[in-house]
Amino acid sequence: MQRGFLVFLIVAALGFGAAAISRNYLQSPPSAWLCSKFGLSPKQVEHIEGLQSDYGSRCGPLCGKMCEANSALEQLSLNSSSVTPAIRAAVAETDRIRTETRIAMLDHFYAVAAELPPERRREYLLKVLSLVIDSCGSR
Numbered sequence: 001m002q003r004g005f006l007v008f009l010i011v012a013a014l015g016f017g018a019a020a021i022s023r024n025y026l027q028s029p030p031s032a033w034l035c036s037k038f039g040l041s042p043k044q045v046e047h048i049e050g051l052q053s054d055y056g057s058r059c060g061p062l063c064g065k066m067c068e069a070n071s072a073l074e075q076l077s078l079n080s081s082s083v084t085p086a087i088r089a090a091v092a093e094t095d096r097i098r099t100e101t102r103i104a105m106l107d108h109f110y111a112v113a114a115e116l117p118p119e120r121r122r123e124y125l126l127k128v129l130s131l132v133i134d135s136c137g138s139r
Contacts, residue, residue: 034048034112034116034124038116038117038120038124039117040115040116044115044116047115048112048115051108051111051112051115052108052112055104055105055108058104059101059104059105062097062100062101062104063101065097066094066097066098066101069090069093069094069097070094072090072093073087073090073091073093073094076090102132105131105132106132109124109125109128109129109132112124112128113125
C-alpha cells in the first residue's frame with residue numbers, strides 16, 4: 001500500500017513538473033528560442049519581436065483570405081461532378097494567396113536573419129525555410 005502511494009506521489013510530482021515546464025515554454029515569446037540559440041542581445045531581441053509583430057499583422061489577414069478561398073473551393077468542388085471554370089478559378093485564387101503568403105514569410109525570415117550574426121544566418125534560414133520551400137531532400 002505504501003509503495004503504491006509512493007509511486008503515485010512520484011508520478012504526480014513529475015506531472016506537475018512537466019506542466020510547469022510546458023507552461024513556461026509555451027508562454028515564451030516566439031523570439032525566445034532565437035535568443036537562446038543565437039545568443040542575441042536584448043536590443044536584437046526587441047527588434048526581432050517588432051519584426052514578428054509586423055509580420056503577424058500581415059499574416060493574419062492572409063490566413064483569413066486563405067480560409068475563405070479554401071472554403072469557396074470546397075463548396076464548388078462538393079457541388080460539382082467535374083472540374084468547372086469556377087473550380088479552376090478557385091484553385092488559382094488559393095494558389096495566388098499561397099504565393100502571397102510565402103513571399104511574406106520569406107520577407108520576414110530574411111529580415112530576422114539580417115539581425116543575426118552573419119555566421120549564423122544560414123543556420124537560421126535552413127531551419128525556417130522548410131516552412132516555405134519543399135526542398136525535396138536537396139539539403
